[in-house]
Amino acid sequence: MKAELTEKFSALYGQEPKANYFTPGRVNLIGEHIDYNGGLVMPCAITLGTWLSIAPNDDQVIRFKSLNFPEEQEISLQDAYTKTGSEWYNYPLGVFNEILKKHKIPTGLDLLFYGNIPIGSGLSSSASIEVAMAYALNDFFDLGYEKIEIPLLAQKVENEFIGVNCGIMDQFAVAFGEEHKALMLNCDTLKHKSVDCNLGDYRLAIINTNKPRKLAESKYNERVAECQAALADLNKEIKLNNLCELNAEKFALHSQLITDETVLKRATHVIKENDRVHLAAKALNDGDLQEFGRLMYASHQSLKDLYEVTGKELDAVVEFCGDYEHVIGARMTGAGFGGCAIALLKKGQEEDFSKQLTDFYVSRIGYPASIYISEIGNGASAI
Ligand code: ADP
Numbered sequence: 001m002k003a004e005l006t007e008k009f010s011a012l013y014g015q016e017p018k019a020n021y022f023t024p025g026r027v028n029l030i031g032e033h034i035d036y037n038g039g040l041v042m043p044c045a046i047t048l049g050t051w052l053s054i055a056p057n058d059d060q061v062i063r064f065k066s067l068n069f070p071e072e073q074e075i076s077l078q079d080a081y082t083k084t085g086s087e088w089y090n091y092p093l094g095v096f097n098e099i100l101k102k103h104k105i106p107t108g109l110d111l112l113f114y115g116n117i118p119i120g121s122g123l124s125s126s127a128s129i130e131v132a133m134a135y136a137l138n139d140f141f142d143l144g145y146e147k148i149e150i151p152l153l154a155q156k157v158e159n160e161f162i163g164v165n166c167g168i169m170d171q172f173a174v175a176f177g178e179e180h181k182a183l184m185l186n187c188d189t190l191k192h193k194s195v196d197c198n199l200g201d202y203r204l205a206i207i208n209t210n211k212p213r214k215l216a217e218s219k220y221n222e223r224v225a226e227c228q229a230a231l232a233d234l235n236k237e238i239k240l241n242n243l244c245e246l247n248a249e250k251f252a253l254h255s256q257l258i259t260d261e262t263v264l265k266r267a268t269h270v271i272k273e274n275d276r277v278h279l280a281a282k283a284l285n286d287g288d289l290q291e292f293g294r295l296m297y298a299s300h301q302s303l304k305d306l307y308e309v310t311g312k313e314l315d316a317v318v319e320f321c322g323d324y325e326h327v328i329g330a331r332m333t334g335a336g337f338g339g340c341a342i343a344l345l346k347k348g349q350e351e352d353f354s355k356q357l358t359d360f361y362v363s364r365i366g367y368p369a370s371i372y373i374s375e376i377g378n379g380a381s382a383i
Pocket residue numbers: 050066067068069087088089091113114115116118119120121122123124125126127129
């Protein structure tokens with residue numbers, strides 16, 4: 001990939017890149033819809049991601065080009081930038097704007113991006129391009145940011161410059177992912193550790209339902225509100241900052257305080273899903289991938305029945321996986337209502353799996369899903 005990008009860069013800019021970077025996308029292996037309840041998420045970086053090649057120019061301009069989008073931008077070096085329209089280059093431009101609050105960019109730059117992650121499908125190509133830009137500027141100009149500042153800066157760009165109210169998980173995972181490891185992260189406290197996640201004979205299949213995630217934002221906000229209602233009910237008797245301070249056993253002692261049936265279902269998912277993350281970490285520590293797979297299925301079932309965020313497309317994928325002999329675990333990943341599912345697929349079955357799943361999915365849903373095979377990879381780095 002690096003050689004191809006160098007060639008493209010030279011053809012576009014008439015000079016070779018001086019530095020190259022790769023930043024992955026991410027999936028959340030387990031721990032869904034609990035980040036905003038003080039729970040643990042377990043994301044990992046994947047081997048699909050965003051490449052960035054850069055070289056300085058003498059023209060006092062920043063040139064943004066991407067092999068994924070036709071729009072280009074050339075903008076003079078300034079002290080600050082504002083978002084212009086909704087074009088892709090606002091993501092890296094936002095990173096410049098954030099960095100300019102503390103540092104001067106000493107020269108103009110020619111930039112070329114290329115991503116092989118499906119864009120806009122919940123694998124966090126947005127965090128990937130933001131962290132790629134922040135990591136590259138910090139490295140190239142030796143700006144001296146601490147490691148933890150890079151994902152925080154990228155999140156700030158997405159929240160304030162782009163205007164998407166995401167948490168820290170995505171930027172964190174794409175910055176700090178490690179090969180054969182999952183991250184366990186509390187998005188509230190930023191407490192984290194890595195857990196060995198050797199997939200052995202299995203690979204990570206990522207299935208994009210190709211369903212537009214139209215409902216995702218409004219339903220997401222609705223779920224957040226329902227969790228807050230559950231917390232308020234519980235706080236009539238006990239003092240909690242977050243739902244995930246309770247495990248399932250303790251929750252059972254107080255759950256009668258929640259009178260609304262829907263709110264009770266949501267809270268039950270949250271508490272049990274957080275317990276599942278602990279069980280999943282134990283399964284990985286024990287090298288018990290089968291158990292990890294069972295927990296993935298249980299997570300999906302709960303997101304379907306109790307949290308009601310799956311939809312027929314994601315359910316079709318997970319139903320197929322459950323019947324397919326060479327998959328040991330599958331679940332939706334991300335906010336739901338479309339986007340992607342992940343599955344642990346036996347090595348060597350990739351082609352058969354893709355063919356059979358495609359047939360099944362087309363007959364059930366009416367259009368094909370896209371299937372990607374990935375490993376658990378490393379976070380942002382120079383290449
Ligand atoms: P997701 O993060 O789930 O992939 P988002 O809608 O949050 O979806 O972010 C996708 C946006 O990020 C794209 O529309 C584009 O603006 C930007 N982006 C991501 N990858 C690239 C890339 N390789 N080149 C240019 N822009 C990109």
